[in-house]
Amino acid sequence: MDHLDGCARLMIVSDLDNTMVDHHDPENLSLLRFNALWESEYRRDSLLVFSTGRSPTLYKQLRKEKPMLTPDITIMSVGTEITYGESMVPDDGWEHYLNQKWDRNIVVEEASKYPQLSFQSSTEQRAHKVSFYVQKGQAEEVMKSLSERLVKHGLDVKIIYSGGMDLDLLPQGAGKGQALAYLLRKFKSDGKPPINTLVCGDSGNDAELFSIPEVHGVMVSNAQEELLQWHAQNAKNNPKIIHATERCAAGIIQAIGHFNLGPNTSPRDTADLSSCKVDIFSPGHEVVVFYILYERWRRAEVGNDELTIQNMKNICHPSGILVHPSGVECSLHECIDAFAPCYGDKQGKQFRVWVDRVSSSQIGSDAWLVKFDKWELSDEGRQCCLTTVLLNLKPDTPQGFALVHFHQTWLDGYAGSDQRLWIF
Numbered sequence: 001m002d003h004l005d006g007c008a009r010l011m012i013v014s015d016l017d018n019t020m021v022d023h024h025d026p027e028n029l030s031l032l033r034f035n036a037l038w039e040s041e042y043r044r045d046s047l048l049v050f051s052t053g054r055s056p057t058l059y060k061q062l063r064k065e066k067p068m069l070t071p072d073i074t075i076m077s078v079g080t081e082i083t084y085g086e087s088m089v090p091d092d093g094w095e096h097y098l099n100q101k102w103d104r105n106i107v108v109e110e111a112s113k114y115p116q117l118s119f120q121s122s123t124e125q126r127a128h129k130v131s132f133y134v135q136k137g138q139a140e141e142v143m144k145s146l147s148e149r150l151v152k153h154g155l156d157v158k159i160i161y162s163g164g165m166d167l168d169l170l171p172q173g174a175g176k177g178q179a180l181a182y183l184l185r186k187f188k189s190d191g192k193p194p195i196n197t198l199v200c201g202d203s204g205n206d207a208e209l210f211s212i213p214e215v216h217g218v219m220v221s222n223a224q225e226e227l228l229q230w231h232a233q234n235a236k237n238n239p240k241i242i243h244a245t246e247r248c249a250a251g252i253i254q255a256i257g258h259f260n261l262g263p264n265t266s267p268r269d270t271a272d273l274s275s276c277k278v279d280i281f282s283p284g285h286e287v288v289v290f291y292i293l294y295e296r297w298r299r300a301e302v303g304n305d306e307l308t309i310q311n312m313k314n315i316c317h318p319s320g321i322l323v324h325p326s327g328v329e330c331s332l333h334e335c336i337d338a339f340a341p342c343y344g345d346k347q348g349k350q351f352r353v354w355v356d357r358v359s360s361s362q363i364g365s366d367a368w369l370v371k372f373d374k375w376e377l378s379d380e381g382r383q384c385c386l387t388t389v390l391l392n393l394k395p396d397t398p399q400g401f402a403l404v405h406f407h408q409t410w411l412d413g414y415a416g417s418d419q420r421l422w423i424f
Contacts, residue, residue, distance in 0.1 A: 003359055004045065004192070010261050011047040011194035012038075013075075013180055013209060014252060015201040016054065019220055021066050022248035028067050029268075032354055034249040035069050037256075037266040039358045039372075040288040047194065049183070051075040051176045053162070053205050056088070057123040067377060069356050078160060078168045078205055079179035080128035086357070094182060098128045101156035102171040110149045111169060116142050120166075130169040139167060162204035162226065176201075177208025184212070196261050200252050203227055207234075210241055217241040218255035220248050267292055274311060283360040283370040283391055286401060290315070291374065294424055295353040300344035312336050315403055317392065322406040325385050326419050332403060339423050352377045355387075366393040367404075373411065376422070383422065384414035 014020045022030055038048060050071040052059055059076055062068070074083045080098060082091040107130050111117055117132040124131045134142060143159045146169075150157045156172035180199070187193045199209035199217045204226035210217040211234075219227055221244050228243070235241050242258055244251030257264035267273070267285070273293050293312070296302045313336050320332035358372040368391040375384045390405040406424070416422045 004047070007187075007192050008047040008194040009045045009196070010042060010256075011049060011197045012042075012252065013049040013051050013197065013199045013215075015176075015203070015206050015209075016050055016052040016059075016062060016068075017202075018222060018248060019200050019202045019206070020050065020249050020252065021062065021068065022222075025248070028352065030247065030249040030253075032067060032352060033266040033268045034253055035067065035354045035356070036268045036288050036292065037253060037264070038069060039355055040267055040282065040285040041263045043284055043358050044282075044360065047072045049073040049075060049180075051079070051179070051199075051201075051206075051209065053078045053166070053168070055124050055126060055129075056081070056083075064382075067352060067354050067375065070373075073183065075176060075179045077124075077126045077129045078170060078174070079176040079208070080126055080170055080174045082179055082183070094179070095127075097182070098171045098174050100171065100173060101154070102128065103153070103155060104128075104130065106153050106155060107150065107157060107169050110153070111146060113149075114142055114146065117167065128171055128174055132167045132169075133165050134161070134167045136164050143167070160205050163224070164226075166205075168205070175208045176205060177211050180209060180212055180215075184214070196259075198252070198255060198259065198261060200255070201227060202248075204230065207231075210235060215240070216255070216259045216261065218251055218258075219243045220251035221245050222247045281393065281400065283368045283389075284358040284372075286315075286391070287355055287358060287370055287372060287389065290403075291353045291355055291424075294339075295351065297339070298342055298344070298346040299351055300347040304343045309336060309340050312339075315401065317402040317404045320402070320404050320406075322424070323408065324419075325408040325410045325415070325422065332406065335423060342423065346378065350377065350379050367391070368393075374408070374424075376416075380417055380421075382414055383416040384411040385409060385422070386411055 048071045055077050070086050074088060082094045083089055111130060116138040117134055120131040120133060139161045147159055158170045158172045158175060160168045197215040199215050201209055202220050202223045207227055207230040242255060244254045246254045253264050256262060267289050273289050302308055313333055316332035321329060322332050322335050323329050354375050356373040360368050360370040363369050370389045370391060372387055373384055374387045385408040388407045389403060392402045392404050394402045
């Protein structure tokens, strides 16, 4: 979060499974639409928070399966763990807070007396979370009885039932909503409360998020019955919570527009990328648009004409250089000439390109340094490069800027198997 000098313009707090990530969308189109919108419009001055019931192990597994962005903050294990940044530094203050009136050994001992409960995998058992599976028809009775037993031990335990099968036992102070409230208090004490906060969810363990008074909320169109029921009973007349008509990440984009929280047109929704402009020059926006055009060219989703190639050359400085991740150096114009014959080479195949962690800094009156992770997903797997681009503002050029220098380095573990196929 060090990239923010002041208050976040927008903080999005989103569940992952069936909210940000649509498991019924094999092309991941809604997620990629959100990615492009976030990196082009919001990354520089906003905060992205993933709030998931998944443990760190399953969260990292999902990140390997889906084209997800790197969040600024991760809330995991149903609000019992808060970490910061890509390195996922834990919040020690939150851990200390959760230790109050919590004894994990007693919780496990009492819950084990119920044959209706079966332990989830060992990865899902955490310091402040004990997780079980239970059949839908047995959940209510077990929750009532178990709660009474734990109270007799002097413990203050929260029981959350979600997804029609998952039952989680947590400290009373834990949960997605409590974790968010903790973060908002922390930002306020630092003098940096977010200007707007949007919470997003689909299931029962997301309900707490919508209970925070100062937030906007969106239940995605595919929200489960348990969350819709909670809304009907507790927040039916709250104009700050909507039920989207779009699924998953598309519903989040819809909510940004509904509440007028900022731009909600993803560059991926623009057919003619040459008309995809912003009022104020944004290096992040230009990088996102460049790689969407790159993807569309290789998927044959734009016309095969000289104009597209010429437009790409127009945004490259005549003496611009690209340092390939293999270490080979070549001119940008030569790279574009080599790129031209690749038209349609990924047509009908799995091929997607996205950028993550876009950051930029002005290093001169007309020069910007932009850093980001550039990902490619294809039938051969995933590749990623840590990329640095030098941009110069050039008012006399059609786009108003020129790419001067690219430098790419393979991300450890994600080098291309055939490095000749990596072009930009």
